[in-house]
Amino acid sequence: MTSGNAAPASGAEWIGQTPHEDLARRSRPQLPADDPFYRPPSGFQHAAPGTVLRSRDVELAFLGLIPQKFTATQLLYRTTDMNGAPEATVTTVIAPADRANRAVVPVISYQCAIDAVSSRCFPSYALRRKALAPGALAQFEFLLIAAALAEGWAVSVPDHEGPHGTWGTPYEPGYRILDGLRAALSCERLGLRESSPIGLWGYSGGGLATAWAAEMHAQYAPELNIVGAVLGSPVGDLGHAYRRLNGSLYSGLPAMVVAALTHVYPELNRVIQEHATDAGKAMLLRVENMTTAQAVLRFAGMDMGRLVDRPLNEILDMPEVKQVFDSIKLGTAVPTPPVLIVQAVHDRIVSVDDIDELTETYRSGGASVTYHRDLFSEHMLLHPMSAPMALRWLIDRFDGKPVSEHIVRTTWPTLLNPMTYVGMTRLVKIAVKVMTGRKVERTPL
Numbered sequence: 001m002t003s004g005n006a007a008p009a010s011g012a013e014w015i016g017q018t019p020h021e022d023l024a025r026r027s028r029p030q031l032p033a034d035d036p037f038y039r040p041p042s043g044f045q046h047a048a049p050g051t052v053l054r055s056r057d058v059e060l061a062f063l064g065l066i067p068q069k070f071t072a073t074q075l076l077y078r079t080t081d082m083n084g085a086p087e088a089t090v091t092t093v094i095a096p097a098d099r100a101n102r103a104v105v106p107v108i109s110y111q112c113a114i115d116a117v118s119s120r121c122f123p124s125y126a127l128r129r130k131a132l133a134p135g136a137l138a139q140f141e142f143l144l145i146a147a148a149l150a151e152g153w154a155v156s157v158p159d160h161e162g163p164h165g166t167w168g169t170p171y172e173p174g175y176r177i178l179d180g181l182r183a184a185l186s187c188e189r190l191g192l193r194e195s196s197p198i199g200l201w202g203y204s205g206g207g208l209a210t211a212w213a214a215e216m217h218a219q220y221a222p223e224l225n226i227v228g229a230v231l232g233s234p235v236g237d238l239g240h241a242y243r244r245l246n247g248s249l250y251s252g253l254p255a256m257v258v259a260a261l262t263h264v265y266p267e268l269n270r271v272i273q274e275h276a277t278d279a280g281k282a283m284l285l286r287v288e289n290m291t292t293a294q295a296v297l298r299f300a301g302m303d304m305g306r307l308v309d310r311p312l313n314e315i316l317d318m319p320e321v322k323q324v325f326d327s328i329k330l331g332t333a334v335p336t337p338p339v340l341i342v343q344a345v346h347d348r349i350v351s352v353d354d355i356d357e358l359t360e361t362y363r364s365g366g367a368s369v370t371y372h373r374d375l376f377s378e379h380m381l382l383h384p385m386s387a388p389m390a391l392r393w394l395i396d397r398f399d400g401k402p403v404s405e406h407i408v409r410t411t412w413p414t415l416l417n418p419m420t421y422v423g424m425t426r427l428v429k430i431a432v433k434v435m436t437g438r439k440v441e442r443t444p445l
Helices: 137-149 172-186 205-220 238-245 252-261 266-275 278-287 292-298 312-316 319-327 352-364 379-398 418-436
Strands: 052-058 071-080 086-095 107-111 154-158 198-203 226-232 339-344 369-374
Touching (some): 071 172, 086 172, 107 137, 107 172, 107 205, 137 418, 154 172, 172 205, 198 379, 205 226, 226 379, 238 312, 252 278, 252 292, 266 278, 266 319, 312 319, 339 352, 352 369, 369 379, 379 418
Parallel strands (some): 107 198, 198 226, 339 369
Antiparallel strands (some): 052 071, 071 086, 086 154
């Protein structure tokens, strides 16, 4: 075994000599902040984006407890932050138990709803065996990742918030996703091809990250063969979401976004330091160490207006604050791959009006957009209920079918569509296997 942190001390001599760690069974993973694997070697900034810096085999487990019979490899790779500076982050690439009967195996990049600053919520940690991440959404989303694996597809699950959990920042989630795919396709031990057809999929915070990847694809990584992207409730306007969710049951979510953004927007941090009360500053520090569910439960109903020294609307209308929220809004570029947008009309977390606007922005720019505007679901329910539709839509993209074919699948409300329940039956069977630690064989829709 080659030690994962045994990088040469200087220059770029390590390039082309990717260290690999063999599987260490039953070991408890360290948090990313404490794990040497996450620290890039000296000279990594000289590598091209998507270059694998080191790799290791890991064990996966549902909820950190139930071992899974998948082969998983983590890649530390060079990528880029929103300002163009080099950074390194990790993707977890999972091989299906049985590969699809295709000449070239399709690849899915699945973006979890990390929705937190804490590295406990990073998929590269939360999906591992013996991980201690109660309330990390990635642990529950593994059921949908398993559904993609059951199609015979390889799945890349990137830490799209980067090494510091910068939730809500623009552009860089897309860079990290695209570079994670570059890394996966170029890593010889994974046996994938650079010509592999690629699908993107994510929901809520993961849908937001997926949208950034779809928008950045043409200018940042046009060589990737991305054939479609599923944007589930992609939080089109975080500024609007902040105003809507403050004081609601979900007020912990915008608090975490603000906590993350203060680390990358100095002007926003200055506003916080000048106008937040001591209790407000303490809350933002506390929320950085919480998982998503912990923050939502702890701060349900919290009004940020009570934690600042002037009316909250005045602060939100300050030019420096408005500039931040304007800069993180989706719609800066038009996706080149076809996109399926999934949104609940009665969503209490993500406003359907914001997604209507985003859809129109994409369409007016010439994008191929299929919009499933679900009349009967809400935010939490729509994710699993729309999964069969998302998978079938991706299958059609991998098969090269016209987007107009099978369009009826995306127009009926999921609760009234018989195909939803056919697909959900399959998903339940897969979920039972995951929850009992049994092998998930290839069982395509």
